[in-house]
Amino acid sequence: MGLVVDNISKSFGQFQAVKNLSMEVREGALFGLLGSNGAGKTTTMRMVLDIFRPDNGRITWNDRDVREIPRRELGYLPEERGLYSKMSVEEQLLFLAQLNGLSKKDAKRELDEWLDRFQINANRKKKIEDLSKGNQQKIQFLATILHNPSILIMDEPFSGLDPVNAIVLKDAFLEMHRRGKTIIFSTHQLDQVEEMCEDIVIINKGETVVKGSVREVRRQHGRNIVRLKLENDPEALWLDGLDGVQVTKRRQDYIEMQIRSDLNPNVILEAALQHSGQINRFELAEPSLTDIFIERVGKIALPDAPATVA
Numbered sequence: 113m114g115l116v117v118d119n120i121s122k123s124f125g126q127f128q129a130v131k132n133l134s135m136e137v138r139e140g141a142l143f144g145l146l147g148s149n150g151a152g153k154t155t156t157m158r159m160v161l162d163i164f165r166p167d168n169g170r171i172t173w174n175d176r177d178v179r180e181i182p183r184r185e186l187g188y189l190p191e192e193r194g195l196y197s198k199m200s201v202e203e204q205l206l207f208l209a210q211l212n213g214l215s216k217k218d219a220k221r222e223l224d225e226w227l228d229r230f231q232i233n234a235n236r237k238k239k240i241e242d243l244s245k246g247n248q249q250k251i252q253f254l255a256t257i258l259h260n261p262s263i264l265i266m267d268e269p270f271s272g273l274d275p276v277n278a279i280v281l282k283d284a285f286l287e288m289h290r291r292g293k294t295i296i297f298s299t300h301q302l303d304q305v306e307e308m309c310e311d312i313v314i315i316n317k318g319e320t321v322v323k324g325s326v327r328e329v330r331r332q333h334g335r336n337i338v339r340l341k342l343e344n345d346p347e348a349l350w351l352d353g354l355d356g357v358q359v360t361k362r363r364q365d366y367i368e369m370q371i372r373s374d375l376n377p378n379v380i381l382e383a384a385l386q387h388s389g390q391i392n393r394f395e396l397a398e399p400s401l402t403d404i405f406i407e408r409v410g411k412i413a414l415p416d417a418p419a420t421v422a
Contacts, residue, residue, distance in 0.1 A: 120169030212259035
């Protein structure tokens with residue numbers, strides 16, 4: 113059970129934003145929805161929220177059509193954000209929580225808890241426009257979760273955050289996950305997805321290109337990454353001449369290369385022994401999500417699509 117997106121499509125005039133897209137999100141999962149700008153992520157999220165209706169296909173939550181799910185069960189953090197800049201933090205969050213069905217008493221209790229947790233209680237009387245971007249992001253997150261929804265849908269929640277605030281928000285994500293919430297979020301920070309998510313889908317031009325658990329996806333793409341560090345030859349320029357070997361990174365702590373699927377990695381090991389004699393690191397690794405994303409999509413970011421079909 114959980115969220116089932118079954119063969120949905122959506123067009124805006126002649127532009128097809130989503131094409132025959134399917135995915136399943138287990139109840140209580142932390143799920144990554146990935147793709148370049150304009151791939152169809154936001155359109156998909158808005159169809160799950162019933163802001164847009166799919167042209168065909170069906171979306172269900174625990175076998176009920178999403179159109180039947182009470183709005184208070186859903187929490188949405190839009191990429192373009194949506195705070196009222198002239199309202200104070202407290203006024204805004206209490207208003208939005210009550211709009212989503214929470215009593216004022218319960219909303220205030222939740223608000224007090226989360227403002228303390230985010231260490232921004234001193235800002236409760238300040239207007240949104242007077243807050244830093246990081247604190248505005250925290251308030252936007254609270255507006256998404258304060259009414260205690262079952263499903264959280266977050267579009268680029270980490271965008272623009274400094275490392276400290278990114279950690280604070282990540283910890284809040286994990287706390288909501290521990291509380292059993294189903295969390296679907298999109299991001300271009302694939303290292304965070306790799307660390308946090310159990311399952312993912314990568315979409316490109318509105319279609320699914322990769323889906324499954326993070327572990328399965330990495331395993332399916334093969335152990336074709338080799339990392340090597342040599343004591344006496346840190347550059348190892350001779351690697352560029354090996355057939356079937358493509359150096360992808362030269363770092364201070366290792367050299368990373370992608371090898372042809374039929375190449376025995378011992379070829380690299382034997383050549384390294386001949387050229388250097390002392391090997392500090394030799395590792396076969398599964399590709400990262402970033403490697404897989406680039407392989408299947410081609411680029412991390414494409415030019416932005418029009419806002420209505422992003």
